[in-house]
Amino acid sequence: MKLEIPTYISRLGYIERIKPFIGKNLIKVISGQRRVGKSFLLFQLMDIIRKNDPKANIIYINKEHFDFDKIKNYKNLVSYVNKLLKPKADNYLFIDEIQEINEFEKALRHFALNKNIDVYCTGSNANLLSGELATFLSGRYIEFKIYSLSYPEFLDFHNYKNDRESIKKYLLWGGLPFIRNLVKKDEIISEYLENIYTTIIYKDIISRHQIRNTFFLENLVRFLAGNTGSIISSKKISDYLKSQRINMSPQIVLNYIDYLKQAFLIYNVKRKDIAGKKIFEINEKFYFEDWGIMNSITGFSNTDIGKVIENVIFIHLKIKGYEVMVGKDAEKEIDFVCEKQGEKLYIQATYLITDDKVKKREFGNLSAIKDNYPKIVVSLDEYAPKDVLGVKHVHLNDFLSE
Secondary structure: OOOOOOOOOOOHHHHHHHHHHOOOOOEEEEEOOOOOOHHHHHHHHHHHHHHHOOOOEEEEEEOOOHHHOOOOEHHHHHHHHHHHOOOOOOEEEEEEOHHHOEOHHHHHHHHHOOOOEEEEEEEOOOOOOOOHHHHHOOOOEEEEEOOOOOHHHHHHHHOOOOOHHHHHHHHHHOOOHHHHHOOOOHHHHHHHHHHHHHHHHHHHHHHHHOOOOHHHHHHHHHHHHHOOOOOEOHHHHHHHHHHOOOOOOHHHHHHHHHHHHHOOOEEEEEEEEOOOOOEEEEEEEEEEOOHHHHHHHHOHHHOOHHHHHHHHHHHHHHHOOOEEEEEEEOOEEEEEEEEEOOEEEEEEEOOOOOOHHHHHHHHHHHHOOOOOOOEEEEEOOOOOOOEEOOEEEEEHHHHHHO
16 A cells, blocks of 8 residues: 555644654554544654655554555564565554554564564554553553644644634634634534544444443433533442433443543543642542533533633643642642642633632632642633732633643
8 A cells, every 4th residue: 555645734742752762662652532633643753754764664554444454463463564574674664543453562562672663553542551561561662642732733723823712712622633624613513523522432432342331321421521620429420320310330430431531532630638648539520632522512502611621721731741630628629730740730720700709719729728839820811810819810822822
C-alpha cells in the first residue's frame, strides 16, 4: 500500500516532546481517545524523519484500514514487517491502533531487540501498556498522552481570533481536530460528535468487553455527563439507576466506569485532604476527555456552562502536565489541587461571580489555605475584581491562553 500523507496542522507541543526520542531504541507509544489526532501526529513524525533522512525506510500499518485486516496477531505483524525491512537502511515502523492486533506486545518486544528499527505506535486504550504488559516491556518504551485540542490549538485549527465568541464555540464544540473540516453549524457538529461517541461506546467498550447490557451502559454515561464536576459515589450512581428501574450493584457500576476510563472517554479525579494529605478512596469527580462529546450526550441546548468550564480547565491542566485532584479543606471544597515538579496550584472554576455569596465562596475557600502557592479563581466575568484576599482572578480566555 502506497502511503500518501494528508495535509495537516502541526501540533508542535507534542512534536517537540517526541522529537528527542526519534532514532532512540525506545518504542514510542502515542495514546489517547479516538479522533484526538494520534494518526496525524504519526504523519508529522514521518515528515520530520524523511526531511532528516530521505533514504529512510518507513513502514506504516493502520489497523483501521482494510488493507491491513490480515494482520490479526503478533505473528502476522512480525512476518509482515520482516518482509519490508531493509538491512542497509534506517527502518521506521508506524502502527496505528495497535490494540487491534492480538498479543501485539510480543511483536513489540521482538522489534525492541532489533536496533535497526525505530518503532512508533498509537492506541485508544488506557491499559495499553499496564500491568503485566508494562513489566513485559519494562524500560523499552515511552508513552505520550494526546488530548483534545488546547484552546490555542483550537484557535489555530479554525483560524479564529482569541475573543469571547471563540471561547463560546470552544466550550460548545470541544476540541476534536476534525471539526475544522465541518460546516460550522451546531447541529452538524453535534451529529458528528454523536457518531464519534457511538464508535467509542460500541467499538472500544461494548465489543472489547463483550457487554450485553448496552442500555445500562448508555444510561451510566448520560448520568456522568449530567453530573460532570459533581462528587459522585458508585452507590449514588446505583441508586439513580434504580430510580430509572435499572438494578445494578455498585461493583458492576465500578466495572463499567473502568471500561469508560480505559477508552479515554472519562477521567476520574480523587479527593485530597489539603491539611492531612489523605487521599479519599470514595466519592470522586468525573470529567470527559472531550466536553464537545459530553455536550452532545446531554444535548447542545441543555449545556450547563459551569460544568463545561470546569471540564475544560481540568483538561487544560492535564495538557500542562499537572497531577490534578479535588481539594478538601475542612468543609470547604477546592475544585482543583494541581501539582507538578514539587510546585502546587489551587484553582476554583465558576461561570460568573454574580453576588457576594458566590464571591465569598470562590475566593474565601482559596484564601483559607495557609500556604504561599498560587491561588486562582477562573471565570467568564468581564469586570470582576482582579484580586481578592490575595487570590488572583483570571478570565477563562486568558487562563487557557497561558
